[in-house]
Amino acid sequence: MITDTELTALRISLQSAALGTFLAFPIAGLIALTLVRTRIRWKFLLDTLVSIPLVMPPIITGYFLLILLGKNGPLGSMLDKTFGVEIIFTWIAAALAAGLIALPLMVRAIEVALAEMDPRMELVARSLGASRLYAFWTITLPLCKKGLIASILLGFARGLGEFGATLIIAGNIPGRTQTLPLAMFTELQAGNDNSVIRLVLLSLILTFLTLLTHHVLIRKRKTEAK
Amino acid sequence: MNAFLNVNLNKKTCSFKLDASLCFPEGISSIFGPSGSGKTTLLNCIAGLTRPDQGEIVLGGKILFSSNQKIDLAPENRALGYMFQDSLLFPHLNVLENIQYGYKTTPARSRKIEIPDLIDLLKLDPLLRRNPLSLSGGEKRRVALARALARSPSMLLLDEPLSSLHASLRGQIMRYLKTISDDLSIPMIYVSHSISEVIAIANQVLVLNNGATVAFDEPYKVLGTKDFASLGYEEPLENLFDVTITERHENNRTVMGRIGEVLFTLPEFPVDVGQIVSISLKASDIILASEKPRGISARNVFRARIESLQRFGNRVLVQTYNSHRWLSEITLDAVDDLRLAEGSTVYMVVKTSSLIPLG
Numbered sequence: 001m002i003t004d005t006e007l008t009a010l011r012i013s014l015q016s017a018a019l020g021t022f023l024a025f026p027i028a029g030l031i032a033l034t035l036v037r038t039r040i041r042w043k044f045l046l047d048t049l050v051s052i053p054l055v056m057p058p059i060i061t062g063y064f065l066l067i068l069l070g071k072n073g074p075l076g077s078m079l080d081k082t083f084g085v086e087i088i089f090t091w092i093a094a095a096l097a098a099g100l101i102a103l104p105l106m107v108r109a110i111e112v113a114l115a116e117m118d119p120r121m122e123l124v125a126r127s128l129g130a131s132r133l134y135a136f137w138t139i140t141l142p143l144c145k146k147g148l149i150a151s152i153l154l155g156f157a158r159g160l161g162e163f164g165a166t167l168i169i170a171g172n173i174p175g176r177t178q179t180l181p182l183a184m185f186t187e188l189q190a191g192n193d194n195s196v197i198r199l200v201l202l203s204l205i206l207t208f209l210t211l212l213t214h215h216v217l218i219r220k221r222k223t224e225a226k
Numbered sequence: 227m228n229a230f231l232n233v234n235l236n237k238k239t240c241s242f243k244l245d246a247s248l249c250f251p252e253g254i255s256s257i258f259g260p261s262g263s264g265k266t267t268l269l270n271c272i273a274g275l276t277r278p279d280q281g282e283i284v285l286g287g288k289i290l291f292s293s294n295q296k297i298d299l300a301p302e303n304r305a306l307g308y309m310f311q312d313s314l315l316f317p318h319l320n321v322l323e324n325i326q327y328g329y330k331t332t333p334a335r336s337r338k339i340e341i342p343d344l345i346d347l348l349k350l351d352p353l354l355r356r357n358p359l360s361l362s363g364g365e366k367r368r369v370a371l372a373r374a375l376a377r378s379p380s381m382l383l384l385d386e387p388l389s390s391l392h393a394s395l396r397g398q399i400m401r402y403l404k405t406i407s408d409d410l411s412i413p414m415i416y417v418s419h420s421i422s423e424v425i426a427i428a429n430q431v432l433v434l435n436n437g438a439t440v441a442f443d444e445p446y447k448v449l450g451t452k453d454f455a456s457l458g459y460e461e462p463l464e465n466l467f468d469v470t471i472t473e474r475h476e477n478n479r480t481v482m483g484r485i486g487e488v489l490f491t492l493p494e495f496p497v498d499v500g501q502i503v504s505i506s507l508k509a510s511d512i513i514l515a516s517e518k519p520r521g522i523s524a525r526n527v528f529r530a531r532i533e534s535l536q537r538f539g540n541r542v543l544v545q546t547y548n549s550h551r552w553l554s555e556i557t558l559d560a561v562d563d564l565r566l567a568e569g570s571t572v573y574m575v576v577k578t579s580s581l582i583p584l585g
Contacts (some may be wrong), residue, residue, distance in 0.1 A: 127308040129331030
């Protein structure tokens with residue numbers, strides 16, 4: 001039967017991927033908007049910077065996060081002094097790792113949707129009396145809905161699979177920071193074949209559900225258009 | 227005529243420097259010029275979508291833009307209706323929701339036009355639940371027009387409303403525009419690259435070339451001028467006019483249509499008696515005769531008075547009047563042979579097959 005540790009690993013995976021996606025989504029949106037809609041000179045720098053977590057080994061991304069958030073790190077020491085909070089080796093850290101690793105994929109998905117949309121649609125809305133914000137809310141967001149859904153689910157799926165950066169910054173503490181992939185790694189090392197199979201099945205079900213959600217949401221949008 | 231919109235601005239773009247200083251009156255005005263002459267840029271400056279380098283735009287006493295006073299109203303605060311060249315309907319909203327968009331953003335006290343009236347006027351009732359992507363070109367224009375009007379604009383800006391539209395729909399859209407101008411008395415600026423359209427619809431035309439103002443006058447007066455000739459306008463001139471169908475002859479397959487005192491025999495097409503139809507007649511398809519021709523196959527012969535004779539390229543543009551102002555093109559030799567002069571009377575000869583119904 002499925003053990004408590006495995007169930008906890010599933011819960012930690014879900015909550016860290018969800019929080020990571022939730023935090024990364026608005027940032028990804030802003031970056032995508034900047035990349036598609038503005039004409040600033042250093043845009044290529046932002047473009048490159050965003051892609052780094054995609055290309056760099058996740059373990060190194062995790063190392064940078066550790067330096068930043070560690071007790072003596074710039075952000076970590078500030079959090080410790082002002083709030084008395086330590087993020088490192090908590091499931092929040094796992095969420096941050098998942099969010100950061102997922103960010104480039106999320107940016108790309110939104111970028112594609114924004115680039116596909118005719119930017120004049122917003123001007124039409126403005127000429128019809130809509131403020132910038134109202135036009136964004138009623139025209140841009142609905143027209144990019146498909147890309148936004150894709151972005152969230154892609155980010156979530158990537159967060160579920162996160163291993164390297166999570167290991168570095170959140171550790172592999174069963175019941176506290178151990179996610180599905182980390183549990184899988186531990187059980188494989190220990191040679192617990194039955195546990196490995198259960199974890200694989202859990203992961204497969206999660207993947208399937210994520211893809212199914214995507215399919216259902218996109219399909220719904222298509223029928224709405226008709 | 228009262229000045230309604232004062233424009234005095236310049237704007238440098240990569241291909242030309244737009245320089246315009248004029249007063250658009252109420253009624254329908256037009257901006258005409260070859261592509262890339264700055265027509266749309268000027269329209270966008272008025273709408274607030276493009277920012278002029280300097281100058282002033284004043285609409286009915288309200289300053290929309292002034293570089294001196296540092297005023298630049300956002301497009302949503304200009305209360306203008308803008309119909310874009312390719313309609314640009316919102317694909318995620320249905321036809322009715324598209325039309326309601328601008329109505330909702332307009333405060334109740336500024337609403338002068340109600341949506342049911344627009345639906346009536348533009349005959350949109352069967353389309354309301356449809357998705358804009360499924361509409362035909364003409365239907366899209368009608369919806370875009372209704373959407374622009376639903377915000378009760380104090381002026382309507384139209385960017386090439388007839389371009390890439392099937393010929394049979396041009397007449398219909400033009401009649402709608404005239405109806406809107408007459409019934410709702412909303413002034414319009416109509417951007418076009420077809421001088422025939424401009425003549426048919428506008429009271430005033432601004433002719434632009436490379437961003438510079440070439441002329442600003444009544445369309446008929448602009449036609450024969452040197453400045454107009456300098457544009458090298460190549461498209462054939464058309465007479466665009468509306469006739470009322472008076473009779474159908476089933477036996478010889480013709481339809482009779484009247485404009486004022488002139489009665490035309492038209493080619494047969496599906497139309498009912500009493501209906502109004504727009505007709506296109508090329509200026510080069512009209513034959514002029516100094517005496518009433520006899521024994522002739524052309525079905526339409528009517529008298530008209532010569533208003534003006536102007537050189538137009540290597541031809542002569544003859545403007546005549548009878549119930550409508552007619553444009554015809556003949557050669558220089560023909561003018562001499564027939565001894566045509568302003569004020570004299572000629573017979574206009576038109577073949578039935580030259581009269582093309584536009585719906």
